[in-house]
Amino acid sequence: MSYPPSLQIIHLSQTDSTNLEARRHLPALTGNTPTLPLLVWADYQTAGRGQKGNHWEGEAGKNLLFTLVVCPHDLAAHEQFCISQATALGLYDALKPYAKPCSIKWPNDIYAGDRKVCGILIENILSHGQISHSLIGIGLNVNQEHFTSNAPNPVSLCQLTGHLLDRGALLRAVVNRISERLKLISLRQPDLLRQEYADALYRHDGYYRYRAGGIDFEARILGVEDDGHILLEEPGGKRHRYTFKEVHYLFPDRECE
Numbered sequence: 001m002s003y004p005p006s007l008q009i010i011h012l013s014q015t016d017s018t019n020l021e022a023r024r025h026l027p028a029l030t031g032n033t034p035t036l037p038l039l040v041w042a043d044y045q046t047a048g049r050g051q052k053g054n055h056w057e058g059e060a061g062k063n064l065l066f067t068l069v070v071c072p073h074d075l076a077a078h079e080q081f082c083i084s085q086a087t088a089l090g091l092y093d094a095l096k097p098y099a100k101p102c103s104i105k106w107p108n109d110i111y112a113g114d115r116k117v118c119g120i121l122i123e124n125i126l127s128h129g130q131i132s133h134s135l136i137g138i139g140l141n142v143n144q145e146h147f148t149s150n151a152p153n154p155v156s157l158c159q160l161t162g163h164l165l166d167r168g169a170l171l172r173a174v175v176n177r178i179s180e181r182l183k184l185i186s187l188r189q190p191d192l193l194r195q196e197y198a199d200a201l202y203r204h205d206g207y208y209r210y211r212a213g214g215i216d217f218e219a220r221i222l223g224v225e226d227d228g229h230i231l232l233e234e235p236g237g238k239r240h241r242y243t244f245k246e247v248h249y250l251f252p253d254r255e256c257e
Helices: 018-024 081-095 157-161 167-186 190-200
Strands: 008-012 038-042 064-070 102-105 109-112 115-127 130-140 208-212 215-224 230-233 239-242 248-251 254-256
Touching (some): 008 018, 018 064, 018 115, 018 130, 064 167, 081 130, 081 167, 081 190, 102 190, 130 167, 190 215
Parallel strands (some): 008 038
Antiparallel strands (some): 038 064, 064 130, 102 109, 115 130, 208 215, 215 230, 230 239, 248 254
């Protein structure tokens, strides 16, 4: 399997952050660029970040740490969550054979059962009310066998499958799957993305425990709005609308996430 055509690839043994490295190359991506012009991946990050500034743990040479630069065409700022949906679904497609049962934990983590195998950090650059570039940073646990940080539930594909994986082949598969999903945005097919994303959501079928504003409650996922807010409904019918980090999942074996 080869990479999408016209994709420029930069591979580094070490960098501070692949998102930061990709940002340094943006001035060269002006003009009539393809939808997916650049992939930056590194064997190690000294300042890797997750959502809301969280640190991403990654043992050198064991995982996939990379950033895809996307140049959407005519995508308004208020439509930016569809990039998150497409990215998460592309990863879901590629990782289903390894991460079982595979799901997307809102907004865009990839889970195997109740454990996190992959995280995504997307930074959108706006121009005149539209998205000129999206920097899609991805940290995927591949061959790491031990985790030492205080992250609550990391797991790697190696731990799940019992064997080491070829990082290069896996990266090509992931990039191609994400590219295929991103094409649905340019084809203006948001309904397909929305429905498949909803079907792949972690805990999408039933009532589970959550915490918001210091209060624990039970609810089910009604859906995710086009702007990324999650909608929850309690058994009595009371509904809630949250943005990321306003609500936390509760687990039997740990406090929350």
